Each structure stands twice: as structure tokens, then as C-alpha cells.
Amino acid sequence: MDRLSGLDASFLYLETPAQLMHVCAVMVLDPATMTTPYAFAAMQDEIAARVRDVPGFTRKVRGVPLGLDHPVWVRDRSFDIERHVHRLALPTPGGYAELMDLCAHLASLPLDRSRPLWEMWVIEGYRPEEGAGEKVVVFAKMHHATVDGVSGANLISHLCSLEPDAPPLVPENVPHPRDPGRGELLGRAVIGTATRPVTLVKVLKPSAELITKSIGRARQGTAMAAPFSAPRTSFNGTITSHRSIAMADLDLEEIRRVKKVTGTTVNDVVLAICGGALRAYLAERDELPESSLLATVPVSVRDSSRRSTGANKVSALFTKLGTDIDDPLERLRMLAERNRHAKEHHNAISADALQDWAEFAAPRTFGLAVRAYANLRLAERHPVVHNLVISNVPGPPIPLYFMGARIDALCPLGPVFHGAGLNITVMSNAGQMHVGAIACRESMPDTDALVRHFPAELDRLSAAVDAGSPDGAR
Structure with missing residues (x-):
């Protein structure tokens, strides 16, 4: 079974x-x-x-x-x-x-x-x-x-x-x-329900230790960004089923060049571009908050998980996108430092922590709670947990063929949530970085108005790297 x-x-x-x-x-x-x-x-x-x-x-x-x-x-x-x-x-x-x-x-x-x-x-x-x-x-x-x-x-x-x-x-x-x-x-359900308290005890101890360590990291300034600290934007509320979608392509080799010159990672560069694009989009609408937007970044734990079953083997970290910083190179440097702390903090968390706690999600009560949360529009009443989800999915470095037809673009799109009505996913494919954005249409009617800033932000970042680094020449 x-x-x-x-x-x-x-x-x-x-x-x-x-x-x-x-x-x-x-x-x-x-x-x-x-x-x-x-x-x-x-x-x-x-x-x-x-x-x-x-x-x-x-x-x-x-x-x-x-x-x-x-x-x-x-x-x-x-x-x-x-x-x-x-x-x-x-x-x-x-x-x-x-x-x-x-x-x-x-x-x-x-x-x-x-x-x-x-x-x-x-x-x-x-x-x-x-x-x-x-x-x-x-x-x-x-x-x-x-x-x-x-x-x-x-x-x-x-x-x-x-x-x-x-x-x-x-x-x-x-x-x-x-x-x-x-x-x-x-029969299996009854046995699982009876043994659940024992499982809970096993999960509580490492979770309590993690909270203590996280408090220590926060005092030292080396903790990842905290949820519920995000500013509210027009796409942070109760969502509908209507969606808007947009796509764009970025030059993967140029992203790698920026990464090499600045000593950062591809993910750092992608997040810096996302931060710049979001800053430009919100500024055009006079909606740019003074504090930085906060993103949830899914992290695969497939290589470190002890679990042999389950389709989803992911965890997540929170990162501030530097939307309060105009200079693209300064934003990248800030993100690289914060992401390093966030990864160290994330690595201290058990790879199976999210999966362990998810075992206690009761089918009936969980579903009822989610519907009540939506019907009462609670996403608009409490502090914003996070502004959006950003995923970076590594793809094939060489062309692939689907039923014999060459894949010119492969653009994934993730789900959006009450309270975070925007999802950005990027995926590499044969020398290109494909960007896909999906949003609640009522919150962001024209997703292309955001996505069109991505190539421009890569150009701005490349120019800043060339201007600020003697070995940044192409």
C-alpha cells in the first residue's frame, strides 16, 4: 500500500x-x-x-x-x-x-x-x-x-x-x-492514530532545540529572515481562482559571468534580479514599501532526507530581496551575505523537519481550517508571513526533445497562496534561464508588467559589475 x-x-x-x-x-x-x-x-x-x-x-x-x-x-x-x-x-x-x-x-x-x-x-x-x-x-x-x-x-x-x-x-x-x-x-489508520503521540514526542525534542539555536542566531545576526516580517503589497491578500501568467528569457551565461566576477552563486544573482524587478514594478505603481520584500525559497532535501517515500522532499528558507536597495550590485552583495547565513541556519534544521510535522496534519480539520481562513479573509488581518515564493529549478544543460520536438522553452509555474498571491519560478534550459510568473489576476492583472523588468535588471546588474570590477570585462 x-x-x-x-x-x-x-x-x-x-x-x-x-x-x-x-x-x-x-x-x-x-x-x-x-x-x-x-x-x-x-x-x-x-x-x-x-x-x-x-x-x-x-x-x-x-x-x-x-x-x-x-x-x-x-x-x-x-x-x-x-x-x-x-x-x-x-x-x-x-x-x-x-x-x-x-x-x-x-x-x-x-x-x-x-x-x-x-x-x-x-x-x-x-x-x-x-x-x-x-x-x-x-x-x-x-x-x-x-x-x-x-x-x-x-x-x-x-x-x-x-x-x-x-x-x-x-x-x-x-x-x-x-x-x-x-x-x-x-486498520492501518487506527494503528497510526494510536501511535501518533509517541511520534510527537520524538519530533518535539529536536524542534525545541532548534528554537533555542535560532534565538541564538538571531541575537548574533546570523539567522535567516523571520516570517511575519514582510511589508504588505497589493499581491498579499485573499486570492481568487483567476490567474495571470507571463514568461521571459535570460542569458544563463551572463548570469554565470556575474556570479563568477562577484564571487556569488547563480541563486544569489537570480534573487537579486527578482528583487530589482519587483522594486521597479512596485515603484511604477507608487507601491514600493520602505522595507524589503520577503520571499520563501523552496529547498530540495532529497539528497539528505532519511525518508524513502513521498513525492515532496522539500524544505524552505526565508530571504529578504533587497527591494529597499536601488543599486543592483549592492543588492547582490547584501543578498549573498544574507543567503549564506540563511543556508547555514537552514542546514542546522533537520532535512525531514517539515515532513515530520506534516504527518500530524489531520485530513478533516486541516481542510476545514484552510477554508475558514479563506472565508474570513484572515490573510488581510494578520502580519504578512511572506510576500511571494521564488523557486530556482536546475534544468538540462543541453537541448531536450519532447516526442521528437526540440524544447525551445521550458517554463515551470508554481502555486499561489492566500496571503502570497505571486509565484516566480526560474529554470535553466540549454543556455537560457526561463522565468515564469503566475499570480492571482485580481492582485496582479498584468503579470507581464513585472516580468518585462527581468532582462532589464540583468542588464543593470551586468553594467554595475563591469563598472565596479576591473576583471568584469566580457
Whole structure:
């Protein structure tokens, strides 16, 4: 029996009609590289053949009687590819604006929990530039209970290859989950409930020690930024289900050059660019707060986790983005120092701390609490926990091919939350850094107004590096 981990299940409990807990990806494909001309029916059939024996694509959620324990995964015996892979065409003129509007609409739709928690839309007729060749776009959506950044990439690798006619990059095979009986589910749930107090005692001691150490770090000025210390912005309130989406591309080699010259990391540079773009966006609207915005940055703990099960193996750290600093180089230096302290603080925390505590999320009460929080609009009443989520996902250094079509852009999009209605995700891909921003439409109607600042902020940072460093020449 394949039981969801507490962290995986928490993403199910967090979901409401407005707070949708799926992650998305926009893949722009060049069909000219395909060994046979593009045809939707052939692509759908090939996807079906590749996912048929992959549990991540063919399993669905089954609840435990009386909600006594987290749900389990079972195989969908009536799996039908036509319920998961769909065909759409962009309205004319089929440009970037039409694509973003359509993707935002698709991101606003919930997944059907009676089936495996993923869908793809093959979108035809995309012309990124006037006079350019027609591209095919795949908009993919998977529930966060099924994947995190790393496991999502592993799952998609079943559909990608290194050459147009090469076999897929298939990870190690995983057995399909079996379908347990009602009695077994109930029995295991009763045992798990009875032993929960013992588990709680094991978790409390290291957590108490962590709090003591964190207080000491705060006094020394070496702690990561604290939650509930963020200024309020227009995208920090109660969200709706409507989404807005935008994308941009950055030169990965230029980011690496800035990193090398300044002695920082790629993540430091990305966060500095994010901080500058957010500063410019808020300043344009006379909304720039005096104190810095605070971001939650997910961190993969897959390599250090003791747990062998669960799709999500992540932790998180908080970092101030330096939106109160105009000079891009000064912002980068500040971020590098704060991120170093934040990483040291984060490394002192057990890799499984978040997963351990998530085991105590009660299915019924957790869901009721989330809905009450949304209905009472509590996100607008208490101090802001964090302003947004920023994820940096390492991608392939060489071109990949999806069903034989070269992936020109691979842009992931994470969920947004009540109180933090903006998510920025960046992913490297064959020399480019693709930026994806998704927001609650009522909070940020024009996400492109933010994203268009990213290339400009990289240019500003590059110019500042060249002006301030004798060896910064290109």
C-alpha cells in the first residue's frame, strides 16, 4: 500500500476552489525537428504508450475511511489518455498575449481528483514573432501532492529524449501501488492514530532545540529572515481562482559571468534580479514599501532526507530581496551575505523537519481550517508571513526533445497562496534561464508588467559589475 506522506497529503488539504495546489509547465516546442510531421493523434498515442506503465501518471488518490489517516495511491484501472491529453488552438493572431491568456485560463481550472492528478493541453498555432515559424506548446499541469521540482522533472523525463529519435530518459521503474481493502485501510489508520503521540514526542525534542539555536542566531545576526516580517503589497491578500501568467528569457551565461566576477552563486544573482524587478514594478505603481520584500525559497532535501517515500522532499528558507536597495550590485552583495547565513541556519534544521510535522496534519480539520481562513479573509488581518515564493529549478544543460520536438522553452509555474498571491519560478534550459510568473489576476492583472523588468535588471546588474570590477570585462 502506497500511503501519501504527510507533506504530500498537505497539498491536498491546502486546496480550495481559489487556492489551487497544482504546478504547471509551459513547453514551447519546435515541431521541425520531429522525424515524422507533427500530428496531434500520433503525439497523444505516443504519450499514452510512454506513461501506461509509469505509476506517477496512472495512480489516483483514494481516501481512508472516516478520514483517520492520509490518503493512499491506487492504480486507476480505467485510465484513459483522452481524459488527460487534450488539443487546443490559439485564436488569431496566435502570439504571446493569446498564449498567456489561454495558459492563465487553464491554470485556473482544478484537477479532477477522481482520476490521476495531471493533464496536458497540446496548443497549436503559436507564432512567437511575426513571420516566425509555427510552434507547438504543451501546457502541463500536475498536482503538488504528486510532484515537487525534482520528482516532477523525473516524471517528465519519461516523455523527453536527448535526440529527436532517441529513447526517452526513463528513470528507474517503480512498481504500481496495489489497491488495499477497506478493512486494511481502516486498520492501518487506527494503528497510526494510536501511535501518533509517541511520534510527537520524538519530533518535539529536536524542534525545541532548534528554537533555542535560532534565538541564538538571531541575537548574533546570523539567522535567516523571520516570517511575519514582510511589508504588505497589493499581491498579499485573499486570492481568487483567476490567474495571470507571463514568461521571459535570460542569458544563463551572463548570469554565470556575474556570479563568477562577484564571487556569488547563480541563486544569489537570480534573487537579486527578482528583487530589482519587483522594486521597479512596485515603484511604477507608487507601491514600493520602505522595507524589503520577503520571499520563501523552496529547498530540495532529497539528497539528505532519511525518508524513502513521498513525492515532496522539500524544505524552505526565508530571504529578504533587497527591494529597499536601488543599486543592483549592492543588492547582490547584501543578498549573498544574507543567503549564506540563511543556508547555514537552514542546514542546522533537520532535512525531514517539515515532513515530520506534516504527518500530524489531520485530513478533516486541516481542510476545514484552510477554508475558514479563506472565508474570513484572515490573510488581510494578520502580519504578512511572506510576500511571494521564488523557486530556482536546475534544468538540462543541453537541448531536450519532447516526442521528437526540440524544447525551445521550458517554463515551470508554481502555486499561489492566500496571503502570497505571486509565484516566480526560474529554470535553466540549454543556455537560457526561463522565468515564469503566475499570480492571482485580481492582485496582479498584468503579470507581464513585472516580468518585462527581468532582462532589464540583468542588464543593470551586468553594467554595475563591469563598472565596479576591473576583471568584469566580457
